[in-house]
Amino acid sequence: MSFHDVISRIQHMDARVVRTIMLLAIVIPLANPLPVPLVVTANPQALYDFIEGLPVDSVVLMSNETSAGWRPNLHGTTVAVFAHLMRRGIRVVFNSFTPEGTMHSEQAINDVAVPMGKVYGVDYVHLGYRAGGEGAVAESLRDFHATFTTDYNGTPVEELPLMEQVRTGADLALCVLTSTGGYAGGGWVRQLVEPYGVPLAVNVTGTMAPSHYPYLDAGQIIALMNDTKGGAEYETLIGRPGLSLSIMGAQTFSHLLILLLLAISNVAYLSRKRGDQK
Amino acid sequence: MNATIGVWLGAITTVMILSYLWGDNELFKFAEHVFVGLGAGHSITMAFGNIRDSAFKPLINQNRLLLIVPIILGLMLYARFNRKFSYLSRWGVAFMVGIGTGVLMRGLPSAQVLSQLRATMLPLTALDNIIIVLGTLGGITYFLFTIKGNKAVSVLSTFGIYAMMICFGVAFGGAVFQRTSQAAGAIMNVLKLFGR
Amino acid sequence: MGSKTIPGIIVTTTALVMIAEGYLNVDLFKTVGSEFRAWSIIIAAFALGLAAANLARFHLVRVAKRNSGWYHNLACLIAMFTLGITGIFRGPKAPTYDFLYTNVYSPLSVAVVALTIFFIATAALRAITARNAGATILLIAAVIIMLSNIPVGDAISPMIPKFAAWINKIPNMAGQRGILVTSAIGSIAFGLRVLLGLERTQFGAGGG
Numbered sequence: 270m271s272f273h274d275v276i277s278r279i280q281h282m283d284a285r286v287v288r289t290i291m292l293l294a295i296v297i298p299l300a301n302p303l304p305v306p307l308v309v310t311a312n313p314q315a316l317y318d319f320i321e322g323l324p325v326d327s328v329v330l331m332s333n334e335t336s337a338g339w340r341p342n343l344h345g346t347t348v349a350v351f352a353h354l355m356r357r358g359i360r361v362v363f364n365s366f367t368p369e370g371t372m373h374s375e376q377a378i379n380d381v382a383v384p385m386g387k388v389y390g391v392d393y394v395h396l397g398y399r400a401g402g403e404g405a406v407a408e409s410l411r412d413f414h415a416t417f418t419t420d421y422n423g424t425p426v427e428e429l430p431l432m433e434q435v436r437t438g439a440d441l442a443l444c445v446l447t448s449t450g451g452y453a454g455g456g457w458v459r460q461l462v463e464p465y466g467v468p469l470a471v472n473v474t475g476t477m478a479p480s481h482y483p484y485l486d487a488g489q490i491i492a493l494m495n496d497t498k499g500g501a502e503y504e505t506l507i508g509r510p511g512l513s514l515s516i517m518g519a520q521t522f523s524h525l526l527i528l529l530l531l532a533i534s535n536v537a538y539l540s541r542k543r544g545d546q547k
Numbered sequence: 548m549n550a551t552i553g554v555w556l557g558a559i560t561t562v563m564i565l566s567y568l569w570g571d572n573e574l575f576k577f578a579e580h581v582f583v584g585l586g587a588g589h590s591i592t593m594a595f596g597n598i599r600d601s602a603f604k605p606l607i608n609q610n611r612l613l614l615i616v617p618i619i620l621g622l623m624l625y626a627r628f629n630r631k632f633s634y635l636s637r638w639g640v641a642f643m644v645g646i647g648t649g650v651l652m653r654g655l656p657s658a659q660v661l662s663q664l665r666a667t668m669l670p671l672t673a674l675d676n677i678i679i680v681l682g683t684l685g686g687i688t689y690f691l692f693t694i695k696g697n698k699a700v701s702v703l704s705t706f707g708i709y710a711m712m713i714c715f716g717v718a719f720g721g722a723v724f725q726r727t728s729q730a731a732g733a734i735m736n737v738l739k740l741f742g743r
Numbered sequence: 744m745g746s747k748t749i750p751g752i753i754v755t756t757t758a759l760v761m762i763a764e765g766y767l768n769v770d771l772f773k774t775v776g777s778e779f780r781a782w783s784i785i786i787a788a789f790a791l792g793l794a795a796a797n798l799a800r801f802h803l804v805r806v807a808k809r810n811s812g813w814y815h816n817l818a819c820l821i822a823m824f825t826l827g828i829t830g831i832f833r834g835p836k837a838p839t840y841d842f843l844y845t846n847v848y849s850p851l852s853v854a855v856v857a858l859t860i861f862f863i864a865t866a867a868l869r870a871i872t873a874r875n876a877g878a879t880i881l882l883i884a885a886v887i888i889m890l891s892n893i894p895v896g897d898a899i900s901p902m903i904p905k906f907a908a909w910i911n912k913i914p915n916m917a918g919q920r921g922i923l924v925t926s927a928i929g930s931i932a933f934g935l936r937v938l939l940g941l942e943r944t945q946f947g948a949g950g951g
Contacts, residue, residue: 338852341732400787459654475721487666553846564854584822592830597788617782621789641750649761659927686921710918716884726860
């Protein structure tokens with residue numbers, strides 16, 4: 270049997286075997302977690318430093334435009350950033366322009382604000398969801414009270430002490446956007462950063478992060494949190510291990526497996542090409 | 548007790564979906580249909596809340612009678628279920644398309660064209676700057692100048708293609724990371740059964 | 744008047760009001776623009792319900808006709824109406840709703856998207872090869888990024904994470920900027936077509 274035959278057989282093995290190996294590559298490190306050495310990179314540090322520099326009477330908008338399936342990727346970052354803001358005594362307004370983003374916000378509130386004994390309506394508010402995409406974003410930033418007449422619990426927004434100081438986008442010190450698609454960071458650059466000059470930090474998935482680098486380079490966003498890695502680094506910065514750090518352990522073996530599979534595929538291709546040339 | 552039932556449900560539903568890795572089966576189909584149904588149920592809840600809070604409450608409490616117009620346009624969307632009156636559903640769609648188009652068009656020139664081009668105007672004194680300028684111009688050239696008769700355009704387009712290949716490679720790396728995190732999240736829902 | 748004429752007028756009018764509001768400091772446009780956006784929120788909420796209604800109709804027909812696998816369609820309908828009715832009458836903060844969302848829907852959602860990595864693995868083994876210069880560059884960039892995302896990259900060489908950061912910040916950013924600017928120009932051109940009534944595809948086939 271030639272080398273080409275061997276490598277070809279490996280390349281065409283039953284897909285179920287490949288998937289099983291991949292499953293094991295993820296299950297084993299999760300079941301037997303090892304500490305993952307993590308170096309904090311520029312973007313999480315930039316967001317951390319920015320929040321550290323915010324005056325305590327600031328109000329920050331956390332807009333969660335997510336779906337339930339992306340919880341492992343983004344929830345850790347949301348919780349870590351929210352915890353940091355709550356620790357500093359900075360007030361937070363949550364809203365969402367996707368139907369499932371509200372549940373993401375509620376989970377963050379239950380994970381952070383409730384155990385910390387924060388007061389709803391004073392320390393944080395959850396405005397809920399509005400349909401309508403970028404048009405709804407634009408309208409809410411023009412007038413929060415007109416767009417969100419009641420909060421997620423049905424309380425009139427006028428009755429919430431925090432909302433007395435937040436009427437338009439201009440009243441925000443920072444917006445932290447968590448997004449899984451659609452207009453994402455670009456939409457908020459158009460509707461918040463350009464008209465109101467409010468700093469924007471973006472928490473997006475691994476596939477979306479590369480497309481936000483032009484905004485980062487142009488100074489239109491102040492920090493780009495990349496998937497679980499950004500969350501893990503932020504959890505390290507604030508000393509609050511959470512979902513993101515617990516997931517990082519599974520990355521090593523799965524990445525090594527993908528790299529091995531790519532190597533096999535390309536060796537097989539080169540071997541086949543050499544055989545054809547002969 | 549509820550927490551235990553919840554953990555079991557999460558684990559069982561996860562295993563049902565992951566069973567697809569070894570071939571399509573009835574368990575997967577069942578779980579998939581339940582997933583779609585629950586997603587739609589959540590959409591119904593959110594839609595109801597929005598319509599109540601954005602339309603009916605201001606209409607009744609604040610006397611904003613003009614809101615009858617979007618309520619009617621919204622109800623007209625459902626005319627698509629009737630073949631004779633389905634054309635009426637286009638009015639509501641048209642409204643949303645118009646708003647979306649207008650909001651997008653007024654923001655794009657500044658945020659996505661001028662600001663980005665301004666950020667590309669860099670002195671060509673460092674290699675990084677040269678790569679940024681050539682990569683940006685190359686990408687724009689590749690998409691805008693589709694008839695390639697000019698050598699300079701051709702070379703610039705090729706540089707743009709290579710810059711974009713790097714983008715796609717970075718995106719692939721990001722995709723592997725993203726999807727691994729999701730798989731880890733799914734498996735953690737099963738490992739919770741074992742106290743992990 | 745054809746069935747696409749009135750929608751065409753609606754699109755042009757609303758879009759022009761939005762654009763005028765953004766560029767002209769005229770109170771009338773601001774007031775009308777704001778009102779129109781409030782209307783779009785309401786119509787979008789009805790559209791969200793429409794998606795669910797479409798789905799319900801599809802599955803109801805399959806259950807009624809007892810098509811193959813109709814019991815799955817029934818399960819879909821039961822799930823939809825259970826969560827929907829609970830949400831409407833008790834709200835999304837009700838314990839039952841929260842329980843179903845957190846312990847059934849959320850794990851299902853994560854599991855569905857999680858399937859992708861396994862197919863990426865199969866594709867990596869069979870399909871992703873360096874067939875030409877572009878594909879080679881793509882692969883090299885992907886390998887460097889993947890190595891930088893795990894501690895192994897740093898263990899092999901501290902230059903790998905630095906090189907990955909440089910790739911993200913310089914060539915990737917440049918390529919993405921080219922795509923971004925071009926897509927913005929394309930979107931503006933498409934928007935102009937919509938404004939001028941030259942683009943009617945969003946209204947579906949048929950009609951005048």
